[in-house]
Amino acid sequence: MNRSPRILITGVSGFVGQHYLDYLGQVHFSGEVLGLDSGTTATNRADPAFAFETRPLNLLEKGSLESVLAVFRPTQVVHLASISSVAVSWRSPQESFLNNTNIFLNLLEGLRATGQNCRVLSVGSSEEYGRIRPDQLPLREDSALTPESPYAVARVAQEHLSRVYVEGYNMQIVMTRSFNHFGPGQRDQFVVASFVKQFALAKLGGRQQVTLQVGNTGVVRDFLDVRDVVKAYYLLLERGKVGQSYNVCSGNGVSLAHILDILSDLTGLSYEVQVDHALLRPNELPVIYGSNEKLRTEVGWSRSMTLETTLQDTLESWLKVLP
């Protein structure tokens, strides 16, 4: 019996999950997709090219997870479920740990218990690098990991577990260290989404100027369009080397101030910033960006979206959903 390819996506109703589904449509994926999420998933997708179903599931519940795996028998797992906020990890480190490392371990054990050896994408974070020196930029995959938050520790543990399961149980896991990503559909708790939303509100309100409460707009980060991120994930699942970690990043450092300037150009609105000291983080690293050379050379990924395109599309998406 040669069943069609079956992709399991955890955290499917999140920002990246939704774009992953879009990407599967674009590449004319024609198998089955099962999406899992912790809450009731409000995923309405009209006329998908592939069979698609969602199910609420707490990944900490081993038994339920094993049942799902035993029935669905995925050929690929895209593990996106995570509480991926550094700030939340400082407030609720146990929740952060459970919803990163422990759920991932449950997933691996579920696959092992049900005798499956599918390809698994383990999503990690640039936060794993932690405290870095300027001479380490751009960050490469062989840079030391010195995690600096409970979230980052949990992600490093997840990556170590991935390698241990590849070596000890011959599982087929490919790991990422994903840098900042943004684009249409991201909630405004993330800084760039919040900026874009405020420009969109000003535009809709007929104002000429935006006033933003900001932290340090001088910080430089590596931003990648979420659509380029899901393309990378798809290619890594297809062609990435098991047991290897890949930076998923643009390769460029961009300051938040530069993003504000682009938004000003796109909207024709001027802006002023007011520093909110609650948004300043002590010991925040001034500059972080990575090298995507390994991703490009080993799986043939390339970036499709410019910073401007992403900001334009995100702006349009906010203009559509705002009242």
Next chain:
Amino acid sequence: MNRSPRILITGVSGFVGQHYLDYLGQVHFSGEVLGLDSGTTATNRADPAFAFETRPLNLLEKGSLESVLAVFRPTQVVHLASISSVAVSWRSPQESFLNNTNIFLNLLEGLRATGQNCRVLSVGSSEEYGRIRPDQLPLREDSALTPESPYAVARVAQEHLSRVYVEGYNMQIVMTRSFNHFGPGQRDQFVVASFVKQFALAKLGGRQQVTLQVGNTGVVRDFLDVRDVVKAYYLLLERGKVGQSYNVCSGNGVSLAHILDILSDLTGLSYEVQVDHALLRPNELPVIYGSNEKLRTEVGWSRSMTLETTLQDTLESWLKVLP
């Protein structure tokens, strides 16, 4: 109100916990000790020099743990609770993770929630080093950590969390990477204890020769008497630098074959070995030993027991408890 010093010991009924209590007696500790353990603790200690109480507690139960911490208000925490077996971690990785990383995180959060800033000893393992090259020997604290088992991953995460809590919350945590330890009272699931027990049984049975089922007796490890281990822990709690990791080890590599030779000398019994293939581990590293220079120079620790003394004392302890 100037209360006396109060030491909380988790995992108190284990091998190391019992020796820690002995050591507190030897140094005439005169405060209060509260011992916690997961099961019903069978700790009978006659006439201790200090106030001593034990309580069964599952460290995964946050509420119970917080209550204990709020009432006892420790001035030091000796965190010995752990499922510290690599083999168990391969069979039950989730249990291993919960009973290393997650219980430690609960402990730290309990201390934070109840507003305490006592000194904490976080016990780690030489397993954290993982895959090492011969030119890295003796292992020093700045050697890379490449954990190779679920247990080792959990211990690395515990150490990372320690550093993050020191830097992020100003907690006073000192970390160890403890190598193999042995001595009177260790259960025979550990290889040296098993050897000694078998020599003791042969001696009691009036036999001239011992036949042992062994794995690879050529492997070289770093063995330290548990009484030297608890001395190191005591000194690290008194004087170790917070946020720092210390090897706790003898500094010497000793083969299992050499230990068998010493046991043969001590008992006057000859021995033969039969290789049990179930005891051979694939990819077992042939030689592991560490440097204890940091421990010696920074806290003034020195080794008190020779290998021969430890084996002699362990032998006598088995001769006493065996029928």
